[in-house]
Amino acid sequence: MNIFNQTGRYFALLVKVFSKPERHRVYARxxxxxxxxxxxxxxxxxxxxxxxxxxxxxxxVAYNMTNPLLPNTLIGLGNRDSLILEFSSTIMGLIxxxxxxxxxxxxxxxxxxxxxxxxxxIMGVNSASYLILPKIIAVVMIFPLxxxxxxxxGIVGGLIVGPAVGAVTVTDYLNGIQYAFTPYYVTFSLIKxxxxxxxxxxxxxxxxxxxxxxxxxxxxxxxxxxxxxxxLILVWDLILTQLLL
Amino acid sequence: MIEIKNIYKxxxxxxxxxxxxxxxxxxxxxxxxGRSGSGKTxxxxxxxxxxxxxxxxxxxxxxDFTRMNHRDxxxxxxxxxxxxxxxxxFDSLTVEENIRFPLDMFSELSTAEKQKQVDFCLDRVNxxxxxxxxxxxxxxxxxxxxxIARAIVMNPKYLFCDEPNSGLxxxxxxxxxELIHSITVDLQITTIINxxxxxxxxxxxxxxxxxxxxxxxxxxxxxxxxxxxNQKLQEFxxxxxxxxxxxxxxxxxx
Numbered sequence: 001m002n003i004f005n006q007t008g009r010y011f012a013l014l015v016k017v018f019s020k021p022e023r024h025r026v027y028a029r030x031x032x033x034x035x036x037x038x039x040x041x042x043x044x045x046x047x048x049x050x051x052x053x054x055x056x057x058x059x060x061v062a063y064n065m066t067n068p069l070l071p072n073t074l075i076g077l078g079n080r081d082s083l084i085l086e087f088s089s090t091i092m093g094l095i096x097x098x099x100x101x102x103x104x105x106x107x108x109x110x111x112x113x114x115x116x117x118x119x120x121x122i123m124g125v126n127s128a129s130y131l132i133l134p135k136i137i138a139v140v141m142i143f144p145l146x147x148x149x150x151x152x153x154g155i156v157g158g159l160i161v162g163p164a165v166g167a168v169t170v171t172d173y174l175n176g177i178q179y180a181f182t183p184y185y186v187t188f189s190l191i192k193x194x195x196x197x198x199x200x201x202x203x204x205x206x207x208x209x210x211x212x213x214x215x216x217x218x219x220x221x222x223x224x225x226x227x228x229x230x231x232l233i234l235v236w237d238l239i240l241t242q243l244l245l
Numbered sequence: 246m247i248e249i250k251n252i253y254k255x256x257x258x259x260x261x262x263x264x265x266x267x268x269x270x271x272x273x274x275x276x277x278x279g280r281s282g283s284g285k286t287x288x289x290x291x292x293x294x295x296x297x298x299x300x301x302x303x304x305x306x307x308x309d310f311t312r313m314n315h316r317d318x319x320x321x322x323x324x325x326x327x328x329x330x331x332x333x334x335f336d337s338l339t340v341e342e343n344i345r346f347p348l349d350m351f352s353e354l355s356t357a358e359k360q361k362q363v364d365f366c367l368d369r370v371n372x373x374x375x376x377x378x379x380x381x382x383x384x385x386x387x388x389x390x391x392x393i394a395r396a397i398v399m400n401p402k403y404l405f406c407d408e409p410n411s412g413l414x415x416x417x418x419x420x421x422x423e424l425i426h427s428i429t430v431d432l433q434i435t436t437i438i439n440x441x442x443x444x445x446x447x448x449x450x451x452x453x454x455x456x457x458x459x460x461x462x463x464x465x466x467x468x469x470x471x472x473x474x475n476q477k478l479q480e481f482x483x484x485x486x487x488x489x490x491x492x493x494x495x496x497x498x499x
Contacts, residue, residue, distance in 0.1 A: 022350055022351065023349065026349055026350055111335075114331055115329040115330070115331060115333040116333045116334075116335055116336075118295050118327075118329065118333065119327065119329060119333040119335075121295060121322070122293055122295070122322060122325055122326075122327040122405075123322065123323070123351075123399075124319045124320070124322035124350075124351065125350055126319075
């Protein structure tokens, strides 16, 4: 029964979040702050993880290419398509649920237990909308951009690591990443990113907004937010893959 | 003026407020006093609408708050200011930004006019020098003063303070009490303060409601309180022997 109760409360909160803002200018400013805080400040970690992910993927594909009849260009192609279809969207989504999601839950949860949310309500501000809507817009906007950066850095990672360890030549790798490119794969993953971005921001905000108690409870809520967001990302990955591919 | 009539509130069969009726006057510091856990915070949160009452009515200058729709409540809340126990300042904003926040959200004033109003409030709470600091960079007493400044920046008609002196030293507590009292009188607002600090009661208690275990036990003012024959109030007031001595002196003087 708890899952139905939680789901109901989640949708009730979303209704509150998507009600008319009091002052559009203040919300817009808040959204830009969130884009900087949640998005721009994530570029570094996305770059580092993607470079390693691309490098490792290139090595894995190369070591599994035991058949001499298969051309080495498949190494670049394998890395590119893995990044575009799954790694830079889903894996990055799981990582961002940890980074951005826990940040959102702990920020809103701390505001709840220190009565800052009550303070907003007393002023007549729709606290749910003011705190959560800019975060949802920011993450939904920034996540597709982080995805594109992740694909780029992943391909660069493969280009650095593959030739460096002798798994593939630069020419084969570059030919591979240009071979049989399907633009729809990018469209498909960008759609996934929009859904994952919404899930990361809204589910994490829900757990923060509904926290009761003190600092310990904020920590617990943060963990629950990350776990639940991860599960939802994987479920929606499955659904969207079945529907769109 | 705020009037509450026959307020009841319970949490999962635990009756926290039972039949509370009281009029809180304009231009006076109205105190709700009682031991910890007596229901003071639940009462003040019910009055401002952060908690919904189970039964009873709340009137703000004859406007029935309990029957208002969401939009009217939101409008009325712009006439309220509240100082929370911990200050509840926004960590990510400076002192000045905290005070300006309600103006940015609701007023149509120009930037210069907003700044003038913020400066006035900062001056009122004697914190002009701290305007660019963040809440984490100022003391607890200063945080309370910023919270008061933020609460009055929209020129509220109603001011609520939940334990404004908690965690403060006696001297700072007196400063906060005097500040709230002078603002109440100068701006002619209806102020309700939750406290269990007897010093506050004796300094600024114009109109006092004593509640015990969720029930109204006594009402009066600071002059009457020491001479009360209410058993529960006596236990509360004279837990501090100093007030017992003061009462004995008064009786002897009479």
